[in-house]
Amino acid sequence: MKKESFTQGEVFILGIGAWLLILYFLKNSEKIELDSNFIAIFSLAGLFFTASDFFQLLSEHHLSIWKGKSGSLWTRRLTRAFSYLLLFLSGGCFIILPISYIHGNKALAKLGDSATLLSMSIILILIVFKNLLQRVQSRADVQK
Secondary structure (H helix, E strand, O other), X not given: OOOOOOOHHHHHHXXXXXXXXXXXXXHHOOOOOOOHHHHHHHHHHHHHHHHHHHHHHHHHOOOOOOOOOOOOHHHHHHHHHHHHHHXXXXXXXXHOHHHHOOOOOHHHHHHHHXXXXXXXXXXXXXXXHHHHHXXXXXXXXXXX
16 A cells, blocks of 8 residues: 655645744734734635635536536546646745735725635635545445
8 A cells, every 4th residue: 555645735834834933923912013904815725725626626626617528538638727727826825915915005905804704714614525525436436
Protein backbone atom coordinates (compact mmCIF):
# COMPACT_ATOMS: atom_id res chain seq x y z
CA MET A 1 0.00 0.00 0.00
CA LYS A 2 1.38 3.38 -1.04
CA LYS A 3 1.87 5.91 1.74
CA GLU A 4 0.05 9.18 1.05
CA SER A 5 1.98 12.41 1.38
CA PHE A 6 1.29 16.09 0.85
CA THR A 7 1.87 17.68 -2.54
CA GLN A 8 4.05 20.78 -2.79
CA GLY A 9 0.94 22.95 -3.26
CA GLU A 10 -0.70 21.43 -0.18
CA VAL A 11 2.39 22.15 1.91
CA PHE A 12 2.29 25.76 0.68
CA ILE A 13 -1.39 26.09 1.61
CA LEU A 14 -0.76 24.49 5.02
CA GLY A 15 2.02 27.04 5.55
CA ILE A 16 -0.31 29.94 4.79
CA GLY A 17 -2.89 28.44 7.13
CA ALA A 18 -0.30 28.06 9.90
CA TRP A 19 0.84 31.67 9.54
CA LEU A 20 -2.77 32.89 9.59
CA LEU A 21 -3.28 30.89 12.77
CA ILE A 22 -0.21 32.55 14.28
CA LEU A 23 -1.62 35.98 13.29
CA TYR A 24 -4.89 35.01 14.96
CA PHE A 25 -3.16 34.21 18.27
CA LEU A 26 -0.96 37.31 18.12
CA LYS A 27 -3.96 39.54 17.42
CA ASN A 28 -6.13 37.99 20.13
CA SER A 29 -3.34 38.22 22.69
CA GLU A 30 -2.97 41.88 21.66
CA LYS A 31 0.69 41.41 20.73
CA ILE A 32 -0.07 42.97 17.33
CA GLU A 33 -2.81 45.17 15.93
CA LEU A 34 -4.23 44.48 12.49
CA ASP A 35 -6.13 47.07 10.48
CA SER A 36 -9.63 45.94 9.43
CA ASN A 37 -8.65 46.47 5.79
CA PHE A 38 -5.79 44.03 6.27
CA ILE A 39 -8.27 41.45 7.57
CA ALA A 40 -10.57 42.23 4.62
CA ILE A 41 -7.78 41.33 2.20
CA PHE A 42 -7.47 37.87 3.75
CA SER A 43 -11.25 37.47 3.68
CA LEU A 44 -11.42 38.29 -0.02
CA ALA A 45 -8.53 35.96 -0.81
CA GLY A 46 -10.23 33.24 1.23
CA LEU A 47 -13.49 33.76 -0.65
CA PHE A 48 -11.82 33.37 -4.05
CA PHE A 49 -9.80 30.39 -2.84
CA THR A 50 -12.88 28.64 -1.42
CA ALA A 51 -14.94 29.33 -4.55
CA SER A 52 -12.07 27.93 -6.62
CA ASP A 53 -12.15 24.73 -4.57
CA PHE A 54 -15.90 24.47 -5.16
CA PHE A 55 -15.52 24.76 -8.95
CA GLN A 56 -12.60 22.33 -8.89
CA LEU A 57 -14.88 19.83 -7.13
CA LEU A 58 -17.53 20.32 -9.82
CA SER A 59 -14.93 19.76 -12.53
CA GLU A 60 -13.47 16.62 -10.92
CA HIS A 61 -16.87 14.99 -10.53
CA HIS A 62 -18.04 15.91 -14.02
CA LEU A 63 -20.68 18.29 -12.76
CA SER A 64 -21.39 21.64 -14.29
CA ILE A 65 -23.39 24.76 -13.57
CA TRP A 66 -22.95 25.92 -17.17
CA LYS A 67 -25.63 25.43 -19.81
CA GLY A 68 -25.13 22.41 -21.95
CA LYS A 69 -24.78 18.72 -21.35
CA SER A 70 -23.67 18.13 -17.78
CA GLY A 71 -20.25 16.58 -17.64
CA SER A 72 -19.32 17.28 -21.24
CA LEU A 73 -15.65 17.91 -21.91
CA TRP A 74 -16.05 21.61 -22.72
CA THR A 75 -18.13 22.31 -19.60
CA ARG A 76 -15.57 20.54 -17.41
CA ARG A 77 -12.80 22.59 -19.02
CA LEU A 78 -14.78 25.80 -18.59
CA THR A 79 -15.45 24.96 -14.94
CA ARG A 80 -11.77 24.14 -14.35
CA ALA A 81 -10.66 27.34 -16.11
CA PHE A 82 -13.01 29.36 -13.90
CA SER A 83 -11.52 27.60 -10.87
CA TYR A 84 -8.03 28.67 -11.97
CA LEU A 85 -9.23 32.24 -12.54
CA LEU A 86 -10.53 32.33 -8.97
CA LEU A 87 -7.15 31.06 -7.69
CA PHE A 88 -5.45 33.82 -9.69
CA LEU A 89 -7.77 36.40 -8.07
CA SER A 90 -7.01 34.94 -4.64
CA GLY A 91 -3.30 35.41 -5.22
CA GLY A 92 -3.96 38.94 -6.47
CA CYS A 93 -5.64 39.77 -3.18
CA PHE A 94 -2.40 38.95 -1.37
CA ILE A 95 -0.19 40.84 -3.83
CA ILE A 96 -2.17 43.80 -5.21
CA LEU A 97 -4.59 44.81 -2.43
CA PRO A 98 -1.98 45.33 0.33
CA ILE A 99 -0.15 47.91 -1.76
CA SER A 100 -3.30 49.60 -3.06
CA TYR A 101 -5.61 49.98 -0.08
CA ILE A 102 -5.96 53.19 1.92
CA HIS A 103 -6.08 53.07 5.73
CA GLY A 104 -9.54 53.80 7.01
CA ASN A 105 -11.25 52.73 3.77
CA LYS A 106 -14.66 51.61 5.08
CA ALA A 107 -15.70 50.08 1.75
CA LEU A 108 -12.88 47.52 1.79
CA ALA A 109 -13.63 46.56 5.40
CA LYS A 110 -17.33 46.14 4.56
CA LEU A 111 -16.45 44.05 1.51
CA GLY A 112 -14.22 41.91 3.72
CA ASP A 113 -17.07 41.27 6.14
CA SER A 114 -19.30 40.17 3.26
CA ALA A 115 -16.52 37.98 1.85
CA THR A 116 -16.07 36.29 5.23
CA LEU A 117 -19.75 35.38 5.47
CA LEU A 118 -19.93 34.20 1.87
CA SER A 119 -16.74 32.14 2.06
CA MET A 120 -17.89 30.47 5.28
CA SER A 121 -21.17 29.51 3.63
CA ILE A 122 -19.30 28.05 0.65
CA ILE A 123 -16.97 26.14 2.99
CA LEU A 124 -19.88 24.55 4.83
CA ILE A 125 -21.67 23.65 1.59
CA LEU A 126 -18.40 22.26 0.20
CA ILE A 127 -17.91 20.02 3.23
CA VAL A 128 -21.39 18.56 2.81
CA PHE A 129 -20.93 18.01 -0.95
CA LYS A 130 -17.54 16.35 -0.46
CA ASN A 131 -19.01 14.04 2.20
CA LEU A 132 -21.94 13.20 -0.08
CA LEU A 133 -19.63 12.45 -3.01
CA GLN A 134 -17.48 10.22 -0.80
CA ARG A 135 -20.56 8.25 0.31
CA VAL A 136 -21.74 7.86 -3.28
CA GLN A 137 -18.26 6.71 -4.32
CA SER A 138 -18.10 4.25 -1.39
CA ARG A 139 -21.47 2.75 -2.33
CA ALA A 140 -20.37 2.44 -5.95
CA ASP A 141 -17.17 0.67 -4.85
CA VAL A 142 -19.15 -1.75 -2.65
CA GLN A 143 -21.54 -2.57 -5.48
CA LYS A 144 -18.66 -3.47 -7.85
